Amino acid sequence: MFRSQHLSYKYALFAYFLFGLQGLVASGGAIDLLFPDLGNPIPFASGRAFHLNVSIYWPLIGMIGAMYFFFCQEAEREFYSLKLITINFWMLAGTLGLILGSLLLGFNEGREYLEAIWPLKLATAACTILLCFNLLTTYLASDMPRSRATLISMVTGSVTLIIFYVPNIVSYAHPTVDEIAKFMVVHIWEEMSLELIGTGVLAALLIQVTKVKRQAVETAIYLDITFAVLAGIIATGHHYYWIGVPSYWLWLGGTFSAMQVLPAIVLLYTTVKSITFKGISDLSYRDKITMFLIGSSMFYHIFGAGFLGFLMAYPPLNRYVHGTYITSAHSHLALFGVFGFLVLAVCFHILFTEIILGKKMYRWCWGAIISLNAGLLTMGLGLLIAGGLQVYFWRVIGLSIGETNEFIRPYLFIRAFGGFLYAIGSLTLTFVVIKGIWPKIQVIFQSEGRLSIVKCDDLHRMHGLVEELLQEEKKIEPLLKRIQVLYQRLLFFNKEK
Amino acid sequence: MQFSLKIFLATVFLSIAVFAFVIYDSMAGNLQNVPSEAVKGKMIFQKKACIECHTVFGNGGYYGGDLTKAYKKFGSNGLREYLTQPPLLSGAKKKRHIYLSNEEAEEIIAYFRFLQSIPNMDWPPRPVYDKKEEPRVK
Numbered sequence: 001m002f003r004s005q006h007l008s009y010k011y012a013l014f015a016y017f018l019f020g021l022q023g024l025v026a027s028g029g030a031i032d033l034l035f036p037d038l039g040n041p042i043p044f045a046s047g048r049a050f051h052l053n054v055s056i057y058w059p060l061i062g063m064i065g066a067m068y069f070f071f072c073q074e075a076e077r078e079f080y081s082l083k084l085i086t087i088n089f090w091m092l093a094g095t096l097g098l099i100l101g102s103l104l105l106g107f108n109e110g111r112e113y114l115e116a117i118w119p120l121k122l123a124t125a126a127c128t129i130l131l132c133f134n135l136l137t138t139y140l141a142s143d144m145p146r147s148r149a150t151l152i153s154m155v156t157g158s159v160t161l162i163i164f165y166v167p168n169i170v171s172y173a174h175p176t177v178d179e180i181a182k183f184m185v186v187h188i189w190e191e192m193s194l195e196l197i198g199t200g201v202l203a204a205l206l207i208q209v210t211k212v213k214r215q216a217v218e219t220a221i222y223l224d225i226t227f228a229v230l231a232g233i234i235a236t237g238h239h240y241y242w243i244g245v246p247s248y249w250l251w252l253g254g255t256f257s258a259m260q261v262l263p264a265i266v267l268l269y270t271t272v273k274s275i276t277f278k279g280i281s282d283l284s285y286r287d288k289i290t291m292f293l294i295g296s297s298m299f300y301h302i303f304g305a306g307f308l309g310f311l312m313a314y315p316p317l318n319r320y321v322h323g324t325y326i327t328s329a330h331s332h333l334a335l336f337g338v339f340g341f342l343v344l345a346v347c348f349h350i351l352f353t354e355i356i357l358g359k360k361m362y363r364w365c366w367g368a369i370i371s372l373n374a375g376l377l378t379m380g381l382g383l384l385i386a387g388g389l390q391v392y393f394w395r396v397i398g399l400s401i402g403e404t405n406e407f408i409r410p411y412l413f414i415r416a417f418g419g420f421l422y423a424i425g426s427l428t429l430t431f432v433v434i435k436g437i438w439p440k441i442q443v444i445f446q447s448e449g450r451l452s453i454v455k456c457d458d459l460h461r462m463h464g465l466v467e468e469l470l471q472e473e474k475k476i477e478p479l480l481k482r483i484q485v486l487y488q489r490l491l492f493f494n495k496e497k
Numbered sequence: 498m499q500f501s502l503k504i505f506l507a508t509v510f511l512s513i514a515v516f517a518f519v520i521y522d523s524m525a526g527n528l529q530n531v532p533s534e535a536v537k538g539k540m541i542f543q544k545k546a547c548i549e550c551h552t553v554f555g556n557g558g559y560y561g562g563d564l565t566k567a568y569k570k571f572g573s574n575g576l577r578e579y580l581t582q583p584p585l586l587s588g589a590k591k592k593r594h595i596y597l598s599n600e601e602a603e604e605i606i607a608y609f610r611f612l613q614s615i616p617n618m619d620w621p622p623r624p625v626y627d628k629k630e631e632p633r634v635k
């Protein structure tokens with residue numbers, strides 16, 4: 001274990017906290033839409049801005065933590081600066097805290113997803129610069145091959161975070177320019193930068209958990225990230241169709257969006273290949289949860305992001321479905337479905353590396369994840385139907401917005417019900433994680449402290465060996481030897497505390 | 498440097514270069530100047546966070562409908578009346594639309610007049626079964 005990895009725990013914990021908070025706030029918003037007279041304590045506009053900002057920042061914070069955890073493992077050295085890892089955390093947490101607080105107080109720049117006031121956007125940019133500095137210096141100092149795919153994809157993903165964020169610190173007089181800039185964050189961050197970072201983190205995790213050979217996945221990672229960049233950047237065009245740019249964006253955006261399914265397919269292939277390499281039954285409780293979450297992410301990657309996105313990006317179809325709840329269905333299925341689940345997976349893995357979660361708690365985790373999936377699917381379905389009806393009533397027979405809203409109300413109820421299931425799942429999972437971590441909470445926030453280091457993986461292996469021992473008496477001798485070695489290691493670690 | 502790394506980096510630089518060029522081409526000489534009254538209106542639109550419920554060019558909140566061509570649909574007078582004497586929201590018995598002062602309303606109207614003049618391939622599309630030449634006025 002590297003010191004850097006210890007320092008990344010707080011990111012993972014904070015990501016879980018924000019995720020639980022999101023469930024609460026979003027349910028409030030869904031109810032406000034249905035019962036406008038209820039007198040919601042938070043005005044709808046502030047609540048929605050809060051929701052959108054959390055939805056961008058929590059996967060980002062989780063991914064940054066995951067990079068601090070896995071990048072040093074892949075580079076096989078400590079980060080260039082350990083202090084900066086902690087400083088970066090408090091900067092990010094502070095910035096987000098101020099953003100959310102100011103949004104609730106009604107400070108709003110009035111650009112969707114980018115509602116924070118400009119000084120706080122500047123602070124966000126500074127956070128990404130700090131991250132890149134630490135990643136790049138560590139990359140250059142590493143003795144590993146320069147071309148190691150996991151390192152390359154994490155570094156490139158992070159550097160592009162800065163490039164595409166900076167144009168959005170200010171807003172522009174012309175609304176078309178505002179939109180052009182906005183989708184460099186709303187689209188390119190999600191569908192390119194996070195895709196690269198996520199691929200690197202996921203590959204590092206699979207190499208560790210399933211023991212798949214690095215060479216076996218190296219080419220696949222390169223294929224994946226090359227396609228992701230090639231398609232992802234210019235596919236931004238699928239958001240530009242109707243904002244007042246020349247018509248060549250229709251075929252440019254359409255063609256490159258169609259290519260966006262390629263990286264999803266390569267990623268699915270790589271994941272399935274490495275999972276079957278080891279087999280699920282051999283995994284520890286914790287990694288079974290991790291794999292279930294990764295599997296969920298893959299499912300939404302193919303259907304919610306890939307398939308639905310592909311259909312919606314076809315310009316003649318987009319002309320009719322654009323600006324309806326169908327977009328909202330896709331955002332939820334893709335943003336939470338793909339990156340939400342991926343971040344939950346890696347953060348779960350990270351947090352319970354040294355801290356051991358009680359066996360009983362795992363049952364709650366399974367329940368929570370099933371509830372999250374059921375909630376997300378219900379919500380997606382409700383929104384898809386509501387959006388389909390909007391297309392019909394607005395764009396086909398031409399009813400007014402008020403009349404249309406009355407017709408789609410029942411489906412917004414289904415969405416709110418899905419949101420409710422989702423919120424139960426998110427609160428349960430967050431509760432279990434925080435409860436599991438609580439006894440060690442102080443050590444997690446100390447930069448010098450050490451957890452009592454019994455690694456989960458060792459404990460799991462010990463468990464397996466004892467089981468084997470009981471079953472196969474003949475092989476007792478060599479097994480005892482292995483147990484002895486492991487015991488010594490476990491005891492040795494404990495003394496270190 | 499390894500071959501696959503070279504290809505990857507080349508893809509990154511090339512894609513960003515092409516993207517930057519196409520954006521430059523889309524903006525240079527293609528965008529009209531925004532009248533100063535409309536810029537003020539845009540600032541009010543942003544400060545009041547209208548985008549959380551409404552869409553412009555189809556992007557924004559899905560609750561209040563699209564405002565790209567609101568000027569064409571309601572006209573100056575219709576907009577002024579709506580914004581300064583806000584009606585109840587659909588489905589609500591108490592909650593009204595956000596209120597604007599006369600001055601704010603004028604600036605927002607200037608902004609909407611500019612918005613509808615942006616050539617955006619006539620989005621939102623006219624309803625398929627709406628054959629009337631005149632746009633619908635509620």
Ligand code: HEM
Pocket residue numbers: 186190191238239257258260261305306308309310311312313314318321322323327330331334335338339555556557
């Ligand atoms: C993990 C991958 C993805 C994420 C996180 C994601 C996220 C999003 C989000 C948040 C929006 C809403 C933007 C808004 O409200 O203005 C959106 C819209 C859209 N996405 Fe994706 N997306 C993903 C993949 C894809 C793919 C692969 C495609 C196409 C092949 C695609 C096509 C679209 C289109 C066409 C829209 C615009 C819909 C409209 O408003 O007309 N997306 N996406």
Ligand SMILES: [Fe+2]
Pocket residue numbers: 186187191235236238239
């Ligand atoms: Fe997109």
